[in-house]
Amino acid sequence: MATTALSRAPGSVAPALPLRRxxxxxLGALVLAGAACLALGEVGGAGVLSLGTTLFxxxxxxxxxxxxxxxxxxxxxxxxxxxGTSAYAMALTMTRLGWSWLPGMVAGMVVAGALSALLALPLLRLKGDYFAVGTLAATLALDAWFDNWSFVNKSMGVSVPIQAVPGQTEMYVIGLVVALFAVGSAIVMRWSTFGVRLLAIREDDLAARLLGVNVSGYRLVVMVVSGMLIGLAGGVFALSLVSFVPxxxxxxxxxxxxLVMVVIGGMGTVIGPIVGAVAVYYGITTELANFPTLSLFFEGGLLLVIxxxxxxxxxPFVVRSAxxxxxxRGPAIRSARATPPPS
Amino acid sequence: MHAPWIGEPLAAFEAVESSPLVLEHVTKRFGGVLANDDLSLRVEPGEALGIIGPNGAGKSTLLRLIGGLHVPSAGTITLGATRIDGLRPDVVNRHGIGLANQIPKPFPALSVAENVQVAATSHRRKASPRARVTVDDVLELCQLGTRADARASSLGLLDLKRLELARVLATGARVLLLDEVAAGLVGDELTAAIQLVRSIHRSGRSMIIVEHVQRVIQEIVSRVVVLDWGKLIAEGTPAAVAADERVRDVYLGRRAQREAGSVSSLRPETTAGTANSSALLEVENVCAGYGSLVALDHVELRIGEGEVVSVLGANGAGKSTLAKVVSGHVPARSGRLLWRTREVTELPTYKRARLGIAHSPEGRRIFPDHTVSENLLLGAAHSASRARRTERLEWVLGVFPALRKLAARRAGLLSGGEQQMLAIGRALMAEPSLLICDELSLGLAPTIVDALYDTLVDVRASGIALLLIEQNTSRSLAVSDRAYVLHRGRVTYAGAPEPLLDETFLVQRYFHGEFGGRHEPDETGGRSGVPTGK
Incomplete structure (x- = not known):
């Protein structure tokens, strides 16, 4: 069978299907989880709603x-x-242009995505530590700029119009939708050829390039998607905080x-960041809400242990253990001898 | 002729059309170094061209120029009607040129299938769904079908090489650039790799093969080009090139003509019986491994003062692990290590180094951004005075005169052979009593290997014992007092080197009956079937 297939079109190789499956x-599991969260919001009280919004x-x-x-x-x-950029874009469109929260949030997402693309121009030339330092520098520069920009009230900060902020139940649903969107994006990326190529770039960008992967293009796309998703989360934070400073x-x-949530939960997995967010925010931050120093102490301690x-x-640890x-219990299928030991 | 695990040769690739690859007056300079000097080559569609030459001749640079990793300083490279020099590597790849690396570069955290998926091309060239080849087909063709879901990091060397080829095939490449894809393979593994490359070639894909393993050149390519110092010095059929006087001088070496047994200049006649020399290192009943893998299984080994001991075995037999256990990089799970009758099993690596165990690791591990002399000085004992370090540096530069004129150069710019000298020189700086050399000859030209083994004479004459971990069996056996063969972590032979010169016996020890008797000796050379790189 392989013979005939290759003879027909030896130049074109299709990706394997199981990945998509x-x-x-x-995605199906995600929809079920979303429905469960929605039900939890219905039966839970005000405490669940406000905790859930921030957690999402x-x-x-x-x-x-x-x-x-x-x-x-x-x-x-x-x-x-x-x-910050997304929160400011949202607050400014709502106060200056009189938009409601939904177009405001979309504006925040778009502006954050545009900022990503703009920063990508210089940052894509950097790799590893240099990339990290470059992103840090960009953040500090934006902070300093907004601190001194009279259009945005300098260090006084801005607010979203309080009458335009949705109620607690709506906020819970907004947060849930944003979280589902982010997790859904991660699933689509991970279980697609696009995601496999991203992982390949992470492992060895030179090898990926030799296999025909346009590394800069992929890095740009993922930067913009990540920036937009952070922008959406920033919109939720802005609506919860109402007023904020640079x-x-x-x-x-x-x-x-x-970073702490991802590292604790499991970097590079889809479920890991969710586990990490729950462990850090629900397990530590809210439990020790009255002892912020102690909370930071435990967060740091957990990070060290992990x-x-x-x-x-x-x-990944849970998956491995399971x-x-x-x-x-089952028959021992794998034996140590199956793979030759590294010499 | 195949061992059971090799499978039938692939008849699956049907002819593909491709275009001639033409290089005209290609020159590449790195600073003041001329890596390729006015090279003109033409590779016809479906042709397999071999490129040989000493380390540093510019072979890998040439492949990297074609693959788009470097931009030529002058000259043009065209594929059919398209000029491809100066294009990005991913764009060059989409024009149908695929580069397979000397050291396989898998994406270790991805599965084998995902590794191939990265290269899959369906999104680029629209083909009707019925005509598509799937990742599974490519895996099947490269005999990786059963390993599809395994992580790439769990593969053995042969499967890694297969994966490297599978990925390049999946990009739809019609011109394959193979940079020493057979390096490090032995015996049946090498046969399997050659069969795979051959079957790919039969499909009509053009190839440029850079290779030190002569079997690959002789069994696959029809035309060979010889490079030296970036220049083309000879061209012709493999047989004609092998007979060329100049090629013998710069590359194959005079020694290749002689019998392997006559290389034994290193072994002094007087120490033939070594049982009476006092023990320097004793490995007693040692087990070691990684996770659930057992790499060493109750291994016994003894090295006397000033003795030369070879450890041989197939890939994955546990040779490098043994070296690492001796130097302390990998802990022994059970058993004992005795250094001059003192137990050192629990001693950390740096303390063992201070006692006199020096390890020149596989892959050289030099510091590429340091200069040659900085690399060497870093190898000196911390307690040594400045005067003593300088004195030692002089001695090492005396052993490796080639390094003297390179002293101020950044080590990363050295050729493979020079880097290997540097790695050994750095290990010698610590004034060791035992020098462990892991894969001394891997990826090196025959002449360079000759030179390295010649310098071991000086090393040995100064009273330093040697532990040679080698694939190049004829070379290392010729200089050894005693030899060990490992198979799957167990010692299958310990004793005098001479019996192992009998190839049938050696293969039997290598595979311990698993493939014994099914191996067919080297069809072409015949001098030494199992070892790579003569």
Whole structure:
């Protein structure tokens, strides 16, 4: 069969199908999870709604960082740049142009995406540490600019019109949709040829280039997608905070939160950032809301433990353990001899 | 003639049309170094061209120029009617040129199928769905069908080479640039790789093959080009080139004409019986491994003072692991290591280095951004005084005179042979009593390997014991006092080197009965079937 296929068109090779099948299964699971969250919002009280809104925004933030850092290997320290730009774009279109929250949020997403594309011009020439430092520098520069720009009230900051902020239930749904959108984007990316090529760029960009992958193009696309998703999360944060200042919205802490969540949950996986966001925000930040210093202490401690003992993150660890315990009961299929030892 | 795991030769590739690849007056300079000097070549559609020459001759640079990784300083490269020099590597690839790397560069975290998927082309060239070849087909053709879901990081060397070829095929390349795809393969593995490349060639794809393994050149290509110092010095059929006086001088070496047994200049006649020399290192019943893998399985090994010991075996037999256990990079799970009767099993690597165990690792591991002399000085003992370091540096430069004039050059700019000298020189700086050389001859031209083994005479004469981990069996056996053969982590032979010169016996020890008797000796050379790179 292979013979006839190759003789027909030896120059064209189609991607394998199972990948797409796994992606569709994952999207199905995502829809079910979304419905469950929606039901939880219906039965839960005000506490669940406000906690859920912020948690969803963090899931989106972590997932957006993961798409860029975990999938394509571009370690960004510039999450704040996109959170801040999007929040400002949203607040300004709502106050100055009188837009409602939905077009405002879309405007924030578009502006964050445009900023990504603009920053990509110089940043795509940088790799590794240099890329990370470049994104950090861009964030600091934007912070300094907004701090001194009279159009946006300098360091006084801006607010979204309070009467235009949706109610608690609507906020919960908005947050949920943003999180589903981010996770959905990650699934589509991971389980597609596009995502496989992203991972290849992360592993060895030179080898990927030799296999015909337009590395700069792929890096640009993933930067813009990540920037837009961070912009959406930034919109949710802006609506929850109502008023904010440049030092808060362009802060380094956005990057740190996203990075810690992804590393704890499992970088480069789809589920990992969700697990990380829940573990850090729900497990630590809200539990210790009255002891912010202690909360940071535990966050740092957890990070240390993960990096030292479970370097892949919590989710891959859980998957491995589950698989191992299943194998334990079944017949031993794999033997140590099956793969030759490295010499 | 095939071992069971090789499978039938692939008849699956049907003819493809491709265009001639033409290089005209191609020159490439790196700073003051002239890597390619006014080269003109023409590769006809469906032709397999071999390129040989000493390390540093500019062979890899030439492939990288064609592949788009470098831009020529002068000259043009055209494929059919398209000029491809100066284009980005990914664009060159889409024009139908695929480069397979000397050191396989898999995407380790991806599965084998995903690795091939990265290269899959369906999104670029629209083909009707019925006419498409799937990733599975390519995997099948490259005999990777059963490993499709395995992580690339779990593959052995032969499968890595197959994967490298599968990926290039999946890009739809009609011109394949193969940079030493057979390096490091032995015996049946090498046969399998040659069969795969041959079957790909039969499909009408053009190839440029850069290779030190003579079997590959002799069994696949129809025309050979010889490079030296970036210049084309000879051209012709493999047989004609092999007979060329100049080629013998710069590349194949005079020694290739002699019998392997006569290389034994290194072995002093007096120390033939070494049982009476006192033990320098004793490995007692050592087991080691990685995760669930058992790499060394109750290994016993002994090296006397000033003795030369070879450790041979197929890929994955545990040779490098043994070297790492001795130097302390990999811990022994059980058993003992004795250094001059003192137990060192738990001693960290740096302390073992201070005791006198120097390790010149596989792949050289030089510091590419440091100069040659900085690399060497870094190898000196920390406690050594400045005067003593300088003195030692002089001694090492005496052993490797070629390094003296390169002392101020950045090590990353050296050729493979020079880097190997540097790696050994750096290990010698620590004034060791035992020098471990892992894959000394891997990827090096025969003349360079000759030169390296010649310098080992000086090393040995200064009283340093040598532990040689080698694929190049005839070379290392000729200089050894004793030899060990490993198979899957177990010692299958320990004793005098002479019996292993009998090829049938060697293969039997290599594969310990698994493929024994099914191996057919080297069809072309006949002098030494199992070892690579004569």
């Amino acid at each position: 796994r992606g569709i299964a994952a 925004a963090y899931v989106a933030l972590a997932q957006a960082w993961n798409i860029l850092g975990g999938f394509s290997g571009q370690m960004s320290l510039g999450v704040g740049a996109f959170v 030092d808060g919205m362009f802060a380094m802490s956005w990057t740190i939160e996203a 990096v030292r003992f479970v370097p892949g993150g919590l989710w 698989r191992r315990s299943l194998e334990w």
